[in-house]
Amino acid sequence: MRLPDWRNSAVRRNYTLGWIAISLVWSVTRAVIIGHVFGTHGTSAYGYLIVDLVTTIPYAIYSAKAAFSWLDKSPMFAKYFAIASGCFIAPDVYVIATARHVSPVVWIGFGTFVLVMAALAVKFAREK
Numbered sequence: 590m591r592l593p594d595w596r597n598s599a600v601r602r603n604y605t606l607g608w609i610a611i612s613l614v615w616s617v618t619r620a621v622i623i624g625h626v627f628g629t630h631g632t633s634a635y636g637y638l639i640v641d642l643v644t645t646i647p648y649a650i651y652s653a654k655a656a657f658s659w660l661d662k663s664p665m666f667a668k669y670f671a672i673a674s675g676c677f678i679a680p681d682v683y684v685i686a687t688a689r690h691v692s693p694v695v696w697i698g699f700g701t702f703v704l705v706m707a708a709l710a711v712k713f714a715r716e717k
Contacts, residue, residue, distance in 0.1 A: 595660050605653040612649040616641040623684060631689040641680040648676035677710065
């Protein structure tokens with residue numbers, strides 16, 4: 590199997606657009622899950638969706654830029670990674686800020702979920 594030429598701007602654009610699409614679908618999915626788990630604890634699924642959608646496109650763009658700058662061994666990697674990381678955690682900060690009277694078991698599950706997703710994001714960035 591032949592790997593794509595990552596130096597080609599059209600290849601990078603296509604992968605970035607695909608990553609944006611995947612990230613947007615995941616945002617909607619997460620909003621449904623968050624609404625189900627935290628909806629009775631004060632967190633609005635719609636509020637979460639808005640925060641998530643506002644941060645998803647910058648997250649997808651900057652995480653793709655971080656991956657490509659890592660492949661290029663560019664010093665811009667740290668900047669892009671920092672921006673992507675901030676966008677990645679913003680929706681979770683919204684949950685933490687709005688949820689009330691949540692049992693510790695739910696928080697442990699939520700924290701585990703966030704850590705697993707962060708680990709998968711790092712793994713994906715390293716592989717690509």
